[in-house]
Amino acid sequence: MTRGTGTKYQFDERFLSLSQVDLEGFTKSFYFGKNREKQLQRGYNSSASSVFDDYNWRFSKSVREETVAEGEETFFAKKNTFEKEIVSKIDDASMKKCFEVLNKKLKDFEVDTIDLSFIDSNAPFDSAFLSQKLEKLDLPVTTLGSGVEMIISLLFLETLAALSKEKIVVLIDEPELHLHPHLQEKFVQYLIEFSKTNQVFISTHSPYFFKNCLSNPQIELLVTKNTDSGISVENTGLQFGIFPWSPSWGEINYSAYDLPTIEFHNELYGHLQETQQKYSIDQVETYFVSKSITKSKKWAKMKNGQAQQPEDVSLMTFVRNSIHHPENTSSGGYTPQELKLSIKELMKLIKNP
Structure with a gap:
């Protein structure tokens, strides 16, 4: 990012959170x-x-103002007891010897005695963490x-x-x-x-x-896409609604993520058959021809395991047949590009029957 002065300003994700000031x-x-x-x-x-x-x-304010009844321990007394309990769980003799030698040397430098602390009395929450209790363990989240x-x-x-x-x-x-x-x-x-x-x-x-x-009117849903001229941002309301039951999973994957799927192709082909009342493949093919769609592919039906004479069919029907009859490999499969093109053609016909 360039400032008004012409100097560079390095922006990163840390600045997406405003400083947590009160x-x-x-x-x-x-x-x-x-x-x-x-x-x-x-x-x-x-x-x-x-x-x-x-x-x-x-905490610091509470400790400063703390008053205890006679016979009760202050926080600092309880803290010392707790820390001694921790040390007692190991070989504390070697630790004790270590600090004795250390403090003897520090005394020569006129430095006061030091010891090992486990809790910072000024900021005990600095070492705090969210955890899940599991028997004798504290599992950090x-x-x-x-x-x-x-x-x-x-x-x-x-x-x-x-x-x-x-x-x-x-x-x-x-x-x-x-x-x-x-x-x-x-x-x-x-x-x-x-x-x-x-x-x-x-x-x-x-x-x-x-x-x-x-489907929530209170939510603004935008889709970003890479184009030749840069990144475009589109409102999703312009991209969905091709089916009465929209959006389907196939429709979302295609329109939002540019992912053509066989499920979406099946939905489109079946919906077109229903709306145009073309219930047989021959009827659908006749409808496609009436819309100036050429029969650019060949499909050979299988009978008793044998491929029959290939027939000219549209790309959409070829892809549909290949999806519905994966056992039929005599006509070859469709490519990802052909699946995407077939979906585009079906969507055009549904939007402009």
């Missing part, structure tokens, strides 16, 4: 990139950093899979925002990564509900997200 009434943004660990780790612009920094401040980790992170942040009555903006790059299709379905429903009170931006290649969002 400004009353100011919407916070959270960016979930492909590295799902970022939001749950401390670091620059990390969501966890702002949360744990707040917890550290509250980073071990549960990056897809699940992202869901935990988002739910954690959303819960905190709800409790503090904050508005947030969430940006997620490919939320489907490492998520089972069943979880993708559940997650997209959660995001739809979540977006009623917050703003959500996602980029996705998942047909599950696409299909569940397409």
Whole structure:
């Protein structure tokens, strides 16, 4: 990115999250990139950093104002007991000897005695992490899979925002990564509900997200495509609705991801037969000819395992027959380019019968 002064400015994904500063009434943004660990780790612009920094401040304030009844231990006394318990689980004699020798040497340099600490009394939440308890183990959420980790992170942040009555903006790059299709379905429903009170931006290649969002008038669904002149952005409302039951999985894969499938071809061919009331292949072929479509391919039927005399057929019927009769290899198969071209021709006929 070039500044107005002509100098270069390096922009990266870190800046997709605004600095997590506490400004009353100011919407916070959270960016979930492909590295799902970022939001749950401390670091620059990390969501966890702002949360744990707040917890550290509250803890420090509470300890400073702490009063204990007679006979009760202060936090620091409990901390010392706990840390001694940790050390006792190992061969503490060698550790004790190590620090005795070290402190003796430090004394010569007029340095006060040091010891080993496991909890930072000023910032105990710096070493905190979200975990799942399993018997005697604390499993960090980073071990549960990056897809699940992202869901935990988002739910954690959303819960905190709800409790503090904050508005947030969430940006997620490919939320489907490492998520089972069943979880993708559940997650997209959660995001739809979540977006009623917050703003959500996602980029996705998942047909599950696409299909569940397409019929919702409150969701702006855009498709980006690479063209000779650059990247184009199109509203999906202009691309769907070819069937009464639209969108189908085949329609989504073709229109959104430029992926022609045999399922979509079957849908198109069958729908054309139904709308034009051409129920036999001969009737369909006659209809194609009436629309100036040439019979550019040859198809040989099989009878008792023997190929019959090849017949001239249209590309669409050739592809249809090849899909429906994979056992018939006498006529050769269709290419991916032919499948795509056949789908285009069928779509033209359905839109302009």
